[in-house]
Amino acid sequence: PSISPWGGRFHETPDILFRRFSESVSFDQRLYRHDILGSIAHATMLHEAGLLGAEEREEIVRGLEAIQEEIAKGVFPWSTDWEDLHMNIERALIARTPCGAKLHTGRSRNDQVATALRLWVKEEIDSDREAIRAVQSALVDWAERDVDVLIPGYTHLQRAQPVLLAHHLLAYVEMLSRDSDRLREGRKRADVLPLGSGALAGSTLPLDRHRVAELLHFSQVARNSMDAVSDRDFVVEYLASLALLGTHLSRFAEDLILWSSSEFGLASLPEGFTTGSSLMPQKKNPDALELVRGKTGRLSGNLLSILILLKGLPLTYNRDLQEDKEALFDSADTALGCLRILAALIPGVVVHRDRCEQAASDPMLLATDLVDWLVNHGMAFREAHHAVGRLVALAESREVSLAELPAEDVAPLHPKLPSEWNEIWSPRAAIERRQTEGSSRPIFVRAEIERWRRELRSA
């Protein structure tokens, strides 16, 4: 028997070198559940359309379920002689029951693979959003645990103004929430059924596409058969969402790496997620976080691969499209792996409260508050900024802190300033002074923690 299902037209079998080059079964077999789901729905619809007997449908479904079990158990005889998972499964089905030869009625691998891939992406998005939620919850727990801890906020990696550590952590909860929304949005566009498009032009057979959509829980059927078999926008959107998610996770990892360094000393990482050195006995290295930072680079790379893969393709299906899978699977696995590591690591982070307090108490962090004080007492902002800048320079030249400047140096700015001088330099009082919505004022931050709690619970 011919080893290919298109053998009728050929005199020769595919060259062995080409077979090895073109096979995808070694990696697309992970779509088996989704492929079989699609086949069962297709068979059910064929039966309802009068194209398959009741018995035949039964046999096909039973056969596919048995194959699925074999695959799950790891005993299915995958073979690269049959280039992809679709042909491996169909061949095994036909070997079990001759009516398996009717399963592919009105179907092409082009609409078949697009269907399996969409089912897979939809499911994966649900897992990703779940995993994102777990990281968000871990961050909110941490924010609550250390809700009274102040740290320096940074710009340009230079100390800028005091903030609550919780405020910094909730910034990442915001980013992750946008990531989750983007995935949910993209899922809508993955939620469209290609099956029934055939190779590209539809079918002369009375296939009921809406019935298949209903059976597979797709909310729409693709409106254009040519678009349906060549569209991989949903892959691009998914990979783009993961790339941006990865960017956020990488920035978070970098923040934690900095905080846990001796130079910052704001926090310690749980030992279970760090490594020692084979040479230097004192070392405790943040490898888990470095790998999050490193691996997330692949998410951007995979997005670019697919964009480049697609950009020169004429309509409709081209075999190039088979190359969509490895990048897709790699991004899905990498993203989920990073999310799970972070959700596990975050609860073990220990904050060094003394060190945070000390770092946040640097009076320089409140130079802006001094400017605001002067503005509140009638000075023009630019003038106040300049005057405080001179005080900073003065303190620096005398090697004292801003708070230590004597009354005679500050009195010229405003007669009331010396008497209120000391109050200005309390970082706690300073964050309590924040008025604006979205700032690091403790009551706002606590309210945000509560809001996120409710939101994450109801999601």
Ligand code: ARG
């Ligand atoms: N393995 C192929 C893929 O992943 C399935 C579709 C093959 N279609 C074809 N006309 N050769 O894209």
